[in-house]
Amino acid sequence: MDFKKSFSLNLSSETAEKNTVVYGRVRVSVLTERLYRVEYSKNGVFTDCATQKVWNRNFDAPVFKFKKQDGYLIVGTRQNGVCVESETGRVAYAVAGGKKIKDLHAGNLKGTYRTLDGTVGAIPLGEGIVSRSGAAVLDDSDSLVLNADGTVAPRANKEKDLYIFVYGHDYRAAVRDFLRLAGGVPLIPRFAFGNWWSRYKAYTQQEYIDLMQRFAQERIPLTVATIDMDWHWVDLKKEFSGVPGTDPADIKSGWTGYSWNTRLFPDYKEFLQWLKAQNLKITVNLHPADGVRFFEDMYEEFARYMGVDPKTKKKIPFDCADPRYMEAYFDLIHHKYEDEGVDFWWIDWQQGKKSSIKGLDPLWALNHYHYLDNCRNGKRGVILSRFAQAGSQRYPLGFSGDAAITWECLRFQPYSTATASNIGYTWWSHDIGGHHHGKKDDELYVRWLQFGVFSPVNRLHSTSNEFMGKEPWKYGYAASHIAVDLLRLRRRLIPYIYTMNYKTYKYGSALIEPMYYAYPDDENAYHCKNQYYFGSELICAPITDPADKKTGLAAVNVWLPEGRYTDLFTRRSYAGGKFVKMFRGIENFPVLAKAGAILPLDTDDISNGAENPNGLEILALSGNGSFTMYEDDGETMGFENGAFAETKFEIETNGDHIVFTIFPVSGDFSVIPSKRYFKVNFFDIVSAESVAVTYGKEVQNTDDLIHYANGSLCVDVFCDLSAANVPVKIEVCGAVRYSLNKREAYIETVSKYQISNDYKKSVFTSALESGALPKCQKRFREPLKELEHCL
Template sequence: MLVSNTLLQVIEGHNYLDLITNAARYRIILMKDEVIRIRCSFDEQFVEEASYVLAMTAWEDKLDSIVDGRKKIEALPVNYQDSDTQFVLSTQKLNVIIHKQPFAIEIQDKQGTVLHADLKERSYVKDKQGRLYHYSCMNDEDYFYGFGEKAGALNKKKRRMRMHNVDTLGYDSEHTDPLYKHIPFYIKLNGKTQQATGLFYHNSYDSVFDMGCERSGYWNPYSYFCADGGELDIFFMYGPEIKDVVRHYTDLTGKTILPAKYSLGYMGSTMYYTELEKDSDKAILSFLDKCKEEGIPCDGFFMSSGYTTGQDGKRYVFNWNNDRFPDPKAFIGELMQKGAALVPNIKPGMLTTHPLYKEFDEAGAYVKDQNGEGPQTDRYWGGLASFVDFTNPEGRALWKKHLKESFISLGVTSIWNDNNEYEINNEDALCDFEGEGKPISELRPIMPNLMAQMAKEAIAEVEPNIRPYIVNRAGFAGIQRFAQTWAGDNSTSWKSLKFNIPVILGMGLSGVANQGCDIGGFFGPAPEPELFVRWVQNGIFQPRFSIHSCNTDNTVTEPWMYPSYTKYIREAIRLRYKLAPYFYSLLFEASTEGSPVMRPLVYEFQQDARVWEESFDFMLGRSILVANVLEEQAKTRKVYLPKGCDWIEWNSKKRYAGGQTIEFDVTLASIPMFLRTGAIVPMAVGLNNLHQDVMEELRLIIEPSEDASFVLYEDDGLTNDYQRGAYLQTTIRVKAGQETVISFSNEGEYDSTLKTLVIDLICKEIAPVQVKLQGRKLAMFLDPKEWNDQAEGWYYDTEQKTAKIKYSQLQTDYEVSVHFDVKDLISI
C-alpha cells in the first residue's frame, strides 16, 4: 500500500504547482478564485490530459477537437508562502494549505474557516489491488447532497454508495444502489458555518463514496472516495451558497442544453402499443386522437423498442417492423400534423443476429475483447450482443449514418437513448479511445454521454437549424450538455412516487436540471386510481413529464384508464401547460446558470436548519413551493414553510408566516402549492399544444412585498435561431413600496407573439388606489365582467386580495406603477 505522508519537493510550473511526496505526485491548479484542481498520480508522471467530460479547462487536452464548445480559461498565477511546516497558496476567496508532514491539503476561506481538510496520515492512498482512496475529515454538522442519481433521502450522510451504471429494472427508490447514472460529485453543507462546498472526482472508473458509514476509533470522523483505477483528479468548489457550488460545477461539466419547447409538454408512451401484432402506428395515432377527445394536451410520443422487432421476435436497433409500421415516414408526418413529435427508442447493444452486425464488426466499431482480436459479447435484452464503441471514430461515424438513414431522414429530430449502461462484465474489454486503447472499466459511464453527443451531431448534420431533443437513461458527469434524463424503470408503488422526488432533486444538484421519472410507474401492475392521480399531480412539476409503463398485468397506463378519475388527470396536465412559460424560462436559466428546475428547499433556504433534510417538498424555480400529497388515503397534509419570507397558498391566496408547520385538509383534487413573497410566475392562457398553439396572452402572478426579479425567456422553441440573437429575454423587476414599480426591460431580437398581459398582483394589506402604465392612469373597474370586456384596466378581487391589471403588451421597455396610498373618503 502506498500512502503520501511526506512532502519531498515543490516544482513551480506555469500557473501550477507540482508537489512530490514519498508516494505520489500532485499538481495544484488555481482555476478560479473559487475552484481548485488537485491532481494526484501514484505513477512517476501524469498521464496525458484526455477528457471527454470537462467543458472548461485551463490546459491543452488531447480531446479538445472532440468536446464541442469546450471553454479555455487562464488559471490564476500560483503565489505561495513557505514556512517550516506548510505551503500556503492563495486566491481572492481561498487559502490552500499544504501540510508538509504528515502530508495533507486543507482549504480555508479568508476568515480561516476550514472548508475542506484531508485526513492526515491516510489522505491519499493506493492499495495493492490498484484502488485509489481519498480520505476527508467530516464533522457531525455536515450534510451531503448530490451524488447524481441515488435512491433514498436527499441527505446522504452515513451512506455508502457505489458509482456504476446498471440496468435496475423495477428498482426500490429508497434502497437500490447503484442506479443508471454515475456522477461522482457531491455538495457538503456545514450546518455550523452554513457554508457549502463541492468535490468533483474526475474519474470514470467504478467507485464508492462512504459518507461516514465507516468509523474507526483511531481516526477523527471521515468520509472517503475510492476508485478502482485512474488518478485522483479532484476539483474543489467553494460556495458559500449551494447555488454557487452548482454553478461552478456546471461551469466545469457544462450547462443543461436548452431543449425544444415541445419537450415540456405531455409525452405519451407505453410499451404496449409497439408490441401489438400489427398496426402499432394506428394505435399511437388513435392515442393522440383520444387525448384531444378527452381535452388532455399532448406534444409527443416516446416509442418503445417493439417497433424494431424482427421476424425472430428479437429487437434490432435501426430496424422498422413493417407489420406494425408499414410506412414510417407517413406515420411520422401524421404525428407532426397532430402536433406531436416522435421519439424513437434506440439501444447501443447489437445482437449477434442483427442484420447490421457484420457491418459494424468489419469496421471495428464494437468494444473488443481483452486481446483486441474481435468484438466482446455479453448478455443483453434478447441474447448475446456487442456494444458500439463511441470512443472509436468508426463507431461514431457508423452510428450517425444509421441514425440519419433510419430516423432523421424521415423527419425525426428527437432520440431516446435507452439500455445504454454498458454492462460489459469483462472489465478488460478494450475500447478504441481514439486509437490508443483503454479498458471498458475506465470508460463505461462515458459511453452514454458520447451516444447522446452523436445523436446531437447527427441531427445537426441533417437539420442544422433544428433544435435536438435527446433523452438518455444512463450517463456520467456532463450528460446535461446533450440530453434530458429520466430515472429509469421504476416500480409501481407509493414508495416510488415518494422517493423518486429526492432522486430527481439529487440529480438537479448534480448539474442535471432536465430530469424526471416514469409517471404512474413503469414495472408492476397498473397503478390503482388514487396512486395514479397523485403521481400525475406530482409528475407535472418534473421537467420531463411522461406517463410510461410496462405493466405486468396486461394493462396499459393511460390518462383515461379510470374514467371517473380522468377529470383529476386532465386538470393536472392542464396546469402543467399553464406553467409552460415558467418552465421554459427555468430551463433557460439552467442553460446559462446551471440552476435546477426542481430545487430542494435547502437550495433556496440554506439558512433554515429545518429544511436541511427535507426530501419530498421542493421548490419549482425560486417562486413556488410544491407539497404534493404522497400518502395513500390522506385527508390532511402538513407542510413546513421555510422562514425568511411569507407564503401564499396558491388557490385561496391565504397568507402564512414562514418558519412554521401548517396542516390543512386535502381532497383527491388537491395539488398543494405556495407562493413565496417576491414570487414572479408567468403563466400561459389557452395553451393545449406547444407545437401548434401561439401564446398571445400571458398571466403574470406577482407577490410584490419585497424586491425581486425574474427573466421571462421566449424564442421560437424549435430552431437554433436563438443562438443568433432571435430570442427575447424580458427582465421583470419588482421594486416594493407604497408605490410598487414593476419594470420590464428587453434583450434580444425575437418578435414575441404576446398581445395581452394580465398581472395578478397579490396584495398584503390594502387594495391599490391607482395603477399607471408608463405614467398613464389605467381605468379602474368595480365589476369584473366589465373589466373582462375591456382591452385594458384593473380591478380588485377582494376575496383573493389580488389586483388584476390588464393591458396590451408593449414592445419597448416600460413600467407599471401601483400606488397603495390609503384614499381618505371621509375628510373629502
C-alpha cells in the same frame, strides 16, 4: 459523415502554467480561489487533456501563495486552500473559509444515481460537489481522455486526479464552477417542457393515431409522442427463422432493431408526418447492444461500409469505440429516420459498462455521441438516457429508469431530483405514475402526476400490461378530472419553466433546488428533503403518502423560511420561519408562492405544442418582486447570436397600494408574437378602491379591463409588442388582501370527515364556537391545527 468533423471539440483543458505548482510527484492547479486540482503521478507526468468528466481548466485564477515544507505542498489563499503530501498525493486537509477539513467525504450532500431499474424505493446516491463540512472532492482518476479527433483513450499514465471544492456553504457557487469545469447545461428545446406520452406497448399505426386523437378530443395537450421498442421487429424467430446462411443466435433477442415493423406500421413515413401535423415532436426507443444483423433494411449498405461481405449475413457487433462503426451507425440508420420525422432518440441502454476500450462505458459513449449528433444542422440537441457519470449534465435529458408503481418509489423522487442539483444534473425525467408492478391506485397516480407537473419533465409512462395505461380516462371520475386539470396546468406553466431553463443554461441555477441552497446556515433547511424550490418563485412540497381513510386528507410537513407564502391551489397564506404540517385532499398539494412572486402562464391550456404564447396570464402576489421572462424560437441556436426576447414584470407594494409594471420587450421581436394579451391576476387581492392603467403617460379607460376571476382582481392589457416602447403600469389603490375565513374552513374540513355525524356534533361544535382545538384523535385535530397558521 466524418467522425472527426462531427465529434471533435474545441476545449480549454489546459491550466496556465503560472497557476500550477509542482512538488515531488504532485501538481496542484489553482482554478479558482475555492477550486483546486490535485494530481499525483509516480513518474511526474501529468494530464492536460480534456477527460470524460472535465472539459475546461483554463479559469481566471486568483492570486495565491504556496509553500513547500517537510514533504507537503500547501497552496491557496488566506481563507481557502489544500495541503498535499508530495510523494503520495494524499490530501492531508483542505481549508474552506478558514476552516481546516481533513475528511473530504464527511457531510457530503450527495448527488445522483445511474438508474432506478430494479428498485422499489430509496437507493444510495453518489457524491456531489457540495458538503455541509465545506469541502468536497470530485475524483477524475479513472476518466478516459478525449482526443482531438473525437475519440477517447485511456490515460497514458495511471495517476490520481482530484478536484477539491472548498466553497463552504456557498453551494450555488460550487455548482456554477463545477459546470464551468465539466461543461455547462445546454439550453433545452421548448417542447421538452410540455406533456409527454410514452408507453411500452406494441401499438399499431392506427391505434397510436386513435390514441392521439382521443387526447385531442379530451382537450389534453401533448408536446412529445414516444414510440417504444415495438416500432422495430421484436419477434425475430417468427419473422426471420430459417433464412439460409444465418446464425440462429442472431434472432435470439429482439431488443435491438433498426427496421420498422411493417406489420404494425404499414406506412411509418406517413405515420411520422401525421404526428408532425398534430404539432408533436417524436422520440423513438433504442437498445443498440446487439449491433446490426442480416434482417435490417440497411444491413447490406452497413456491412459494406464496415468491410463485411453482405452475402455472409454476418452480424456486425456494436462497438461504440470504433469511429467507423459510429459513422455508419448515425449516417446509415439514424439520420435517415430523422430526415423522415424522428426528432430525437431515447437511448435505453441497460447492458453494462464494458466496451472494446477498457474503462469506456457504452452508456457514456452513446450519450456523448448521440447528443452531439443531434445538435447538427444548427438545432439544439436533446436525448433521453440514463445518467452515466459526472459530466452527464452536458447530455440532457435524464431517464431515471423503470420505476415501480409504489408509494416508496414516488417518495424517493422529489428528494433525489432536487439532490441531483449537487452534481449539476438538472433535467431528470421520471416514469410519472410508475412503469410496472404495483397495483391500481388512483390516489398514487394523482400524487405522482402532481409531482410530475412540478418536476423537470412530465413524461407519463407505463408497461405493456393492457390494464396499466396512464391515460386519465382509465382512472376513476375524481382522479381522471384532476389529472386532466394537471396536464392542462403543465401546458400553461411552460413560459415560467422555459425561463428557468434559460437561467440554468446562463447561470447554472436548477429548476429544482434543495431548500438549503437558499438557506445553507439554517438547520431546518436540511430536514425537509422532499420539498424544493421550483424556479425562483415557488416552493413545492409533494405529498408522497396516502390519505387518511377517515379524513380524506394526506399530510406533509412543510418548512417555510421567513416571509409570507400563499398556496396557489387553496389561496391559504402562511407566515414563514417555521414548519407547518399541511393537509390536502387528493385534488391538490402545497405549491407556495413567495410574497412578490410573479408567474407567467400561457392562456392556452389545450393545444399541442409549446409555441410562444399570444396570451399570458400573469399571477402576481402582493409584495415586492420582479421577473424577467425569456423567449426565443425554442429549437435553434439562434439565441447565441441574440435571437431572443425578454419581458420584465415588476410588482411594488406599500400597504394597500400596489403598482404592477410590464416593461417594454427588449431583444429580438421576431421570435415573439407582434401582439399579446396580458391578464394580470392579482392573485391574493379580492377588491380595490380604484384601479388605473397607463401606457407611458396615456391613461386608459379601465371599465372594460377590470374583472374578477375566482375571487381575484384581474386586469386585462392588450399590447402591440413591436410598437410598445413605454411601460404599462397598473396602479391599485385600497387593495384588500384575501384572508381565510377560518370558521368556514373549519366547518368544511370537518364536514368531509368520514365519521359519525353525531360524533362530529358532540366533539367539534363546542370547539368551533370557543376557538379551541377539539379534544379528539390526532388524525382529526391536526388538519384543524393547520388553520391556526393561516393568515
